[in-house]
Amino acid sequence: MAALLNFFHAFGQYTFLQNALLAGVIIGLVSGVIGAFSILQGTALIGDAMSHAVLPGIAIAALLGIPYYWGAGVFGLLAALIINFIAEHTPLKTDAAIGLTFSSFFALGTIIMTAGHSTTKLTDILFGNILAVSGGDLISSLVIGLIVILVVAIFYRELYLTTFDRSYAQAQGIRANLFRNLLVVMITLVIIVALRAVGVILVTALLITPAASARLLVKRFQPMIWLSAAFGVLSAFVGLFLSYTFDWPSGPAIVVTGAVIFILSFIAHTGLRLQNRHA
């Protein structure tokens, strides 16, 4: 309790903590929302691949002195394109295409980063450092987050129907491929926003864990989105508190909090099922 009061006190005092918390809320929200679509569509691992594949983009952006998110965005989408291309034009399955692409990109990024003597710290990119989020970063996160939420709000029905059943959506006159690709772009944006906080290795956790936890607790899609977003925000908040209080690295603290929420959801889910069976 004292630790919590201490945290709130520090929150009132330090801008870096305010920035971190606000960034965390945005990240938790958008990753929860997009993650819900992604895990139901079965594209969770494409998000994983893309998050690792952004590394060369970040390295190149650092060398050129341009904001990291341009490089990250380009390379994330490039990886998604390559994965789709390999999966569609060769007998290889998507998982092989994913593994091949992200590990190659990741290795390339590490080489560029090391050889280029980049000033950006590799560990910050790998594991994130939400406490280093600047005012400028915060504004770009806010803008990107707003774009994601707006796109989902406007095209909710198309995204929902495409996620549920691509063929049915197409038969309803919806351009399902377009909306699947739109979701990939949204995943890229979420990755860009979340990179600063949790790093490329752990971004996937934010895209999958809150959505997966929510799926275990509810039976309808809209409540799942809301709950997933709430779990995302809660993970960011509690993770940040733990990071500040115990001096843990912020990214892993957020991800572990999400994992604990998942374990609790799993227990509740199992309990509910057993109860139903006996009822």
Add this chain to the structure above:
Amino acid sequence: MLTISNLTVGYEYGPIFTDLSISFNDNELIGIIGPNGAGKSTLIKSILGIIQPSAGDITLNDVPVTNRLRRDKFAYVPQRSDLDLDFPVNVFDLVMMGVLSQISRWHSVGKTEEALVQQALERMDIAHLANRSLNELSGGQRQRALVARALVQDADIYLLDEPFVGIDVASEAQIMDALRELRDAGKTIIIVHHDLSKVANYFDSVVLLNHGILNQGTPEQVMDATSLSQAYGDHLIIMDRHNHIVQGG
């Protein structure tokens, strides 16, 4: 009238149809029959835009079928096995999907839409299952929910892919009843079907398909031994009323 002209559809390993042309009359219950792999589902998926044909035209009353026209005039009942049973939707949500693409994106779902869904649920006798998840239903109940989803759309053309596979007799009768009602209201219903025994009772006209149209006409015209053996080859045994083998085997 729904008209398909010179349709060519191919997967990676060669064409399913080349230059297929056919018209479907309004106001009829039409059965598409043929052996497995004949391209029955491919034909209706091409009409619905799920599969992109490499050539050919599809028109409804001489108007080219576009995505917009599909949304307004076509309703689709996919194969039940294509459903993702783990998706977080209940029966009510599933049927509501039929309404969602029909209303403007700026118009939120309200009483009118809910009443439409309720009506369709009652028509298919599954109103009491509205809150069930898809994996809590029997095959027949699930199929009735899929038909209810098509009913909420005020379409002109209804396309159903194997709706009667593996469902109970009562569900089958109820679905058939709803489809006849639609036909009597002036709609066109096209059903991919594989159970030859019920063809004469179910359909006003029948299309016999095997990588092309082999025959089209009334059930009596199409269900003759020559056409059927042409379609099914040695895989079909035709018997008369007294269980005497007429042909095949």
